[in-house]
Amino acid sequence: MGISPQQFEQLQARIRTGTRRSPRASNAPPAPPTPASARRIVLGIDPSLRGTGWGVIQADRNTAVALGFGTIHCPAVLARSRCLVRIAEALRQAIRTHTPDACAIEGLFFAQNLQTALLMGEARGACLLAAAEFGLEITEIAPRKVKQAIVGFGGAQKAAVAQMVLRMLSLSELPEPDAADALAIALAHARDLFRPALTPRKPL
Amino acid sequence: MGISPQQFEQLQARIRTGTRRSPRASNAPPAPPTPASARRIVLGIDPSLRGTGWGVIQADRNTAVALGFGTIHCPAVLARSRCLVRIAEALRQAIRTHTPDACAIEGLFFAQNLQTALLMGEARGACLLAAAEFGLEITEIAPRKVKQAIVGFGGAQKAAVAQMVLRMLSLSELPEPDAADALAIALAHARDLFRPALTPRKPL
Numbered sequence: 001m002g003i004s005p006q007q008f009e010q011l012q013a014r015i016r017t018g019t020r021r022s023p024r025a026s027n028a029p030p031a032p033p034t035p036a037s038a039r040r041i042v043l044g045i046d047p048s049l050r051g052t053g054w055g056v057i058q059a060d061r062n063t064a065v066a067l068g069f070g071t072i073h074c075p076a077v078l079a080r081s082r083c084l085v086r087i088a089e090a091l092r093q094a095i096r097t098h099t100p101d102a103c104a105i106e107g108l109f110f111a112q113n114l115q116t117a118l119l120m121g122e123a124r125g126a127c128l129l130a131a132a133e134f135g136l137e138i139t140e141i142a143p144r145k146v147k148q149a150i151v152g153f154g155g156a157q158k159a160a161v162a163q164m165v166l167r168m169l170s171l172s173e174l175p176e177p178d179a180a181d182a183l184a185i186a187l188a189h190a191r192d193l194f195r196p197a198l199t200p201r202k203p204l
Numbered sequence: 205m206g207i208s209p210q211q212f213e214q215l216q217a218r219i220r221t222g223t224r225r226s227p228r229a230s231n232a233p234p235a236p237p238t239p240a241s242a243r244r245i246v247l248g249i250d251p252s253l254r255g256t257g258w259g260v261i262q263a264d265r266n267t268a269v270a271l272g273f274g275t276i277h278c279p280a281v282l283a284r285s286r287c288l289v290r291i292a293e294a295l296r297q298a299i300r301t302h303t304p305d306a307c308a309i310e311g312l313f314f315a316q317n318l319q320t321a322l323l324m325g326e327a328r329g330a331c332l333l334a335a336a337e338f339g340l341e342i343t344e345i346a347p348r349k350v351k352q353a354i355v356g357f358g359g360a361q362k363a364a365v366a367q368m369v370l371r372m373l374s375l376s377e378l379p380e381p382d383a384a385d386a387l388a389i390a391l392a393h394a395r396d397l398f399r400p401a402l403t404p405r406k407p408l
Contacts, residue, residue: 079336081342085333114312121325125327125330126332128326129292132285133289138283
């Protein structure tokens, strides 16, 4: 199979400049701005009774920016039921401010014991309730899948996740660990949203 | 130790009529009506994702009446997060209608597995949140303690609990099992409220 003199010329040029083949890109006009319909605003939640992380990002197929993030601190002196009220109120406020259209929450697949699972479940219940009250589409995402999507390794450390979140969202400073986890969850879910799904997603 | 002729007379009369000693009751005026301050309105909750039971009773030291009760049904086709919204909404409606001043919720001390505990926790979270938003004092009560208080036996069957609830509250018909459990929780907690506590109650 031969190549034309023109193709040979292009190949030589690419070898000289060290660029990879992108014949279409060289002739094509610059990509049009992403239409608003292809942008999603995603709320990520990392639920916990004493320190729930949340993060809202706006994403399209190629880029993502953080709209807001934080950690909902509940000191140990605060009764459990009062923590739940604080968590739900803070999330409602974040939803009203940043108007997400999708929500992803970290799934729990391991707990030390029954009591831990129950407490974690209560915090998750308050988070799910707050998001569902606004009619948000909610998806559960496994911690390993988040790490895999962000760091490329399912067993990554929390600090590595936070560093990648800092870079991917061009943040000026490292977010608190729980907020960084929530932003990672939002980023991982946004990536899923812009990819055709092999199996239909089951809303939570 | 001898007895006076008057005491002998009283004893003879009690033996004839078969009554037990209550010298004060015989001479005392009828008990005054319970002041409003000594009445409590208690909301009992038996949380579950697909069938949360609730019941509100008004109780004083000796009597209790049901103000309202029901089961919040969530069919299997309803997404988990939407169930939580339905549960919280129904409980808020019950609280607005019957204005309880205390709330008792069944504690979970056994679950088949982690996933069950987590789902149960989510339902509990929605219930606790709804009650805490109204500033209710919330107490957790163990299932065995409820059965012990109502039937007198910690291992009692659900049907026996429902039968006792029917009698204690003079209901015209047997409530649904989940609603009966919730009324039993409210009754058991009301009994606790009118008894001096050996250890301070820790609010949930």
